[in-house]
Amino acid sequence: MSVALAIASATGAEPLLSADSDEALMARIAAGDEQAFEGLLGRHLDRIHHYLRRLTGRQADCDDLAQETFIRVWLKARSFRPGRVKVSTWLHRIAHNVAVDHLRKAGRAARIEATEPLRDEAGPDALRQQAEERQRLHGALGALPEGQRSAILLRHQQGLSNPDVAAVLGISVRAVESLLSRGRRRLMTLMGDRDSAGNQEGML
Amino acid sequence: MNERNEPFAGRRADRLDELLAEPHAAPPALTSRILEGLPSQSRWQRFFDWLAPVDRDGRLWRPVAAALVPLAFGFALGLGVGVQGEDSLYDDVLLLAFTDSYFETSAYGGDGDD
Numbered sequence: 001m002s003v004a005l006a007i008a009s010a011t012g013a014e015p016l017l018s019a020d021s022d023e024a025l026m027a028r029i030a031a032g033d034e035q036a037f038e039g040l041l042g043r044h045l046d047r048i049h050h051y052l053r054r055l056t057g058r059q060a061d062c063d064d065l066a067q068e069t070f071i072r073v074w075l076k077a078r079s080f081r082p083g084r085v086k087v088s089t090w091l092h093r094i095a096h097n098v099a100v101d102h103l104r105k106a107g108r109a110a111r112i113e114a115t116e117p118l119r120d121e122a123g124p125d126a127l128r129q130q131a132e133e134r135q136r137l138h139g140a141l142g143a144l145p146e147g148q149r150s151a152i153l154l155r156h157q158q159g160l161s162n163p164d165v166a167a168v169l170g171i172s173v174r175a176v177e178s179l180l181s182r183g184r185r186r187l188m189t190l191m192g193d194r195d196s197a198g199n200q201e202g203m204l
Numbered sequence: 205m206n207e208r209n210e211p212f213a214g215r216r217a218d219r220l221d222e223l224l225a226e227p228h229a230a231p232p233a234l235t236s237r238i239l240e241g242l243p244s245q246s247r248w249q250r251f252f253d254w255l256a257p258v259d260r261d262g263r264l265w266r267p268v269a270a271a272l273v274p275l276a277f278g279f280a281l282g283l284g285v286g287v288q289g290e291d292s293l294y295d296d297v298l299l300l301a302f303t304d305s306y307f308e309t310s311a312y313g314g315d316g317d318d
Contacts, residue, residue, distance in 0.1 A: 037239075045234065045238075046227075047228075049230035067234070067238050070238050071241065071242065074242055078254065134226075153224075156221060157224045159225075188216060191216070
């Protein structure tokens with residue numbers, strides 16, 4: 001049990017985690033407060049996991065990478081400087097570095113799973129069509145170079161601003177704009193190709 | 205041709221945005237797995253984090269200062285040994301000079317033939 005929780009339960013006071021800003025949580029995490037860490041985890045785990053899932057393309061890997069990311073957050077909380085960078089940007093930067101290290105070590109940056117298991121296969125046609133669209137997107141994202149994929153995911157999936165994407169990737173805003181433009185065009189082309197390939201297969 | 209494709213491309217772009225922005229949930233067991241696997245924030249870890257923070261802007265003096273500590277210690281040690289060595293040498297010279305002159309002027313000095 002964390003110190004904060006123990007004090008809160010002893011005094012009968014509820015820790016105001018939901019009212020705390022991310023920066024306040026980070027300050028408490030830096031002091032070793034596990035409850036604050038749990039609060040931050042609850043706020044950001046889904047997003048970080050989603051980013052890692054799309055970036056690495058493997059479910060089992062992204063669970064491990066998400067764990068490694070948040071352990072680094074726990075250990076490096078003291079090095080976070082509020083005001084210089086947003087907590088979400090800092091988290092994404094750590095997650096991105098963890099993922100890129102992993103991909104380089106594994107040497108399979110381009111060997112992302114070509115397919116994603118179809119969900120709701122037995123469901124109605126609309127659900128099946130959505131599942132196939134997701135699968136096409138997954139395959140198309142896997143075919144993008146890592147830089148373009150990261151930029152697109154951070155901007156369009158995670159909703160970061162261009163300067164924040166630049167901070168995560170450690171490049172200029174202009175370079176981010178270029179990556180986004182080229183990546184999006186290529187992604188559309190790839191998805192279009194897969195669409196037409198799928199249609200042709202369906203016709204055959 | 206392009207004009208005919210524009211609405212289709214626009215719809216595809218919108219659909220792409222929708223797909224990318226779809227919500228996602230991490231496996232429920234992952235939270236407890238992360239919490240159970242948390243290492244302790246040891247003093248050494250905190251020291252190294254302080255010494256070499258991830259965000260190094262303006263804090264380059266920390267590793268530089270840490271590198272200077274053994275250097276300063278070496279200087280101090282070297283200076284101390286030097287001074288001490290000269291003192292002891294001076295003492296030895298004085299002792300030898302005194303002993304030598306003592307034997308020369310002493311009644312017990314000389315070769316004893318007188």
